[in-house]
Amino acid sequence: MRGFTLLELIVVMVVMAILAGLSAIAYRGIAKDMQMSAAVNTVTAALDNARAIAIKHNRYVITVFRPKLDDDGTTQIIELVIAEWNGDSASANRGDGDIWTYDRFVPVPKVLVRTISGGVNVAGPGYGTGDDNYWWACSYLPAPNEPYGSLVGVLYSPEGRVVVRNAESGSDRIWVDYNRDWIQTINATTQIVWDDPNVVTSPWLTPATPSIGSYFDIEIQASEPFVSMTPILAVFNEEACRKAYDPTSWNDSNSRERDYTTFIDANADRIQFNRYSGAVLE
Numbered sequence: 001m002r003g004f005t006l007l008e009l010i011v012v013m014v015v016m017a018i019l020a021g022l023s024a025i026a027y028r029g030i031a032k033d034m035q036m037s038a039a040v041n042t043v044t045a046a047l048d049n050a051r052a053i054a055i056k057h058n059r060y061v062i063t064v065f066r067p068k069l070d071d072d073g074t075t076q077i078i079e080l081v082i083a084e085w086n087g088d089s090a091s092a093n094r095g096d097g098d099i100w101t102y103d104r105f106v107p108v109p110k111v112l113v114r115t116i117s118g119g120v121n122v123a124g125p126g127y128g129t130g131d132d133n134y135w136w137a138c139s140y141l142p143a144p145n146e147p148y149g150s151l152v153g154v155l156y157s158p159e160g161r162v163v164v165r166n167a168e169s170g171s172d173r174i175w176v177d178y179n180r181d182w183i184q185t186i187n188a189t190t191q192i193v194w195d196d197p198n199v200v201t202s203p204w205l206t207p208a209t210p211s212i213g214s215y216f217d218i219e220i221q222a223s224e225p226f227v228s229m230t231p232i233l234a235v236f237n238e239e240a241c242r243k244a245y246d247p248t249s250w251n252d253s254n255s256r257e258r259d260y261t262t263f264i265d266a267n268a269d270r271i272q273f274n275r276y277s278g279a280v281l282e
Contacts, residue, residue: 039120040235040269044280046080046114047154047271051278053082053108054156060085060166062105064153064176064227065122067138067218076141078121080114083107083176089169090194100172102226104194106180119239123264124152124230126257127164128216134257135234135264139218140242147253150216153227154273161278164229173215173226187219217253234268241267 046063054061066079083105094100107113116122125132128150139149155174157163165171175184182195215226241263250256272281 035118035120036235036237036269039116039118040271042114042116043080043122043233043235043271046082047280049111050082050154051156051160053084053111054158055160057084058158060103060105060155060157060168061108062153062155062174062176062227062229064151065138066151066178067121067141068221069141070117074142075117077115077117078138080116081107081176081178082111082113085166085169085174088194089171092192094172101170102194103166103169103171103174104182105174105176107176107178119237121236121238122152123234123236123260123268124154124228125232126150126228127230128226128228131257133261135261135268136216136228136230136257137236137238137260140238140247141221143247146247147250147256148217148219149253149256151218151225151227152230152233154231154233155229156278159278161276162231162273164231174229175224175226178224184224185220185222186225187223231273233271234264235271236264236268 043065050061050063061082061084064081064083066081067076068079069075070077085103085105088104088106090102090104091099092102121137123135123137126134126136128136136150136152138151140146153174153176155163155165157167166174177184177194182193184192184194186192216228218225241260244263245259247256250259273279274281
């Protein structure tokens with residue numbers, strides 16, 4: 001009985017190595033698909049929860065997608081915070097003499113804060129400034145020197161419909177007081193105290209940042225910027241997006257948003273809502 005020649009053994013080993021490599025690639029693809037599917041399910045569950053709370057409590061409720069760093073400070077996760085409006089509103093000088101109304105939302109007590117990880121993020125069109133042709137996503141906290149991203153959220157009316165503003169207060173902006181201290185933290189040096197009944201002057205518009213878009217930028221992990229409401233969401237692989245483009249080339253938020261938009265348009269999973277009931281469309 002003839003044994004295998006050295007050449008035959010080499011051929012078999014090469015074939016096995018190729019098959020192993022293909023299997024690893026396929027496994028990574030399947031794992032990422034499962035991760036994306038799990039993220040979509042998590043977002044949908046949070047949205048359904050927020051809608052149910054809005055109807056039950058008969059008040060405006062928002063789901064905000066907020067970035068945080070994990071324990072070692074190197075990996076970003078996204079928190080899905082559900083917050084409600086308890087009637088707290090204040091007026092402030094927008095910076096050009098116009099007095100605007102601002103709503104303060106607070107996290108709903110005893111409601112689970114869900115998270116998504118694995119390089120997956122959530123984006124929404126930039127309705128806050130009329131830039132609905134661009135997808136907005138929050139800042140990437142592990143890279144603090146990059147241009148800032150913006151917070152997006154989905155707002156439910158007391159009837160459970162998805163809306164883009166609080167019709168009861170007529171507010172122009174909404175922010176979430178995550179730690180319930182009545183202080184809106186903009187960055188490490190700037191804060192706004194909202195418990196003063198007098199009109200306060202907003203410091204977020206300065207000659208250095210004249211764009212209203214800076215209202216929504218999350219600058220540090222603890223910041224509480226205003227939230228841009230959106231009637232549609234995109235769940236996307238941010239890790240793959242950042243590998244497809246060069247983040248060092250983003251010299252402003254517009255260049256960042258353009259690359260994110262190109263990637264999201266081609267690769268993201270969409271979450272849309274019934275315009276009459278507010279329920280997530282299957």
